[in-house]
Amino acid sequence: MEYNNQIKNRLRRIEGQVRGVIGMMDQSKDCKDVVNQLSAIRSAVDRVIMYTVGENMQYCIREELENGGESTDKVLEEAIQLLMKSR
Template sequence: MQYDDAIKNRLRRIEGQIRGVYTMMDSEKECKDVVTQLQAIRSAVDRTIGLLVASNLESCIRMELKKGNQPDNVIREAVDLLVKSR
């Protein structure tokens, strides 16, 4: 699977957020502020996972339909991936 630049950019932003948490910890910010930032990171990761699975699912469904197959297994696998990610 090819990963587009939008997904990579999201991951770079998440990486920056994580570095920001280290900075917050080094400067002894309040626990509440650090946890709030970590929750934002988790949310960004969850959204990225959703976009990645959706993009892959679309590609796999098109491939299965092109082969004349029903995409039931592909859809099931995608749902399983999303469930496991939580």
């Protein structure tokens, strides 16, 4: 599976957010502000996970069908397991 630039850019933004939180901690910013930023980071990571699992599921289903497979149940089950593992 190839990862497009959009998803890589999202991860770079998340990386910047993490650096920002570290900076906030170094400056002894208010706990509420730090937690708000950490929550935003978690939400952004969750969106990346969902996008990645969804794209992978589409890729695997197409591959299964192109190779003559009739059941995509295994692909769906693996996608669900990935999502559950991410929580």
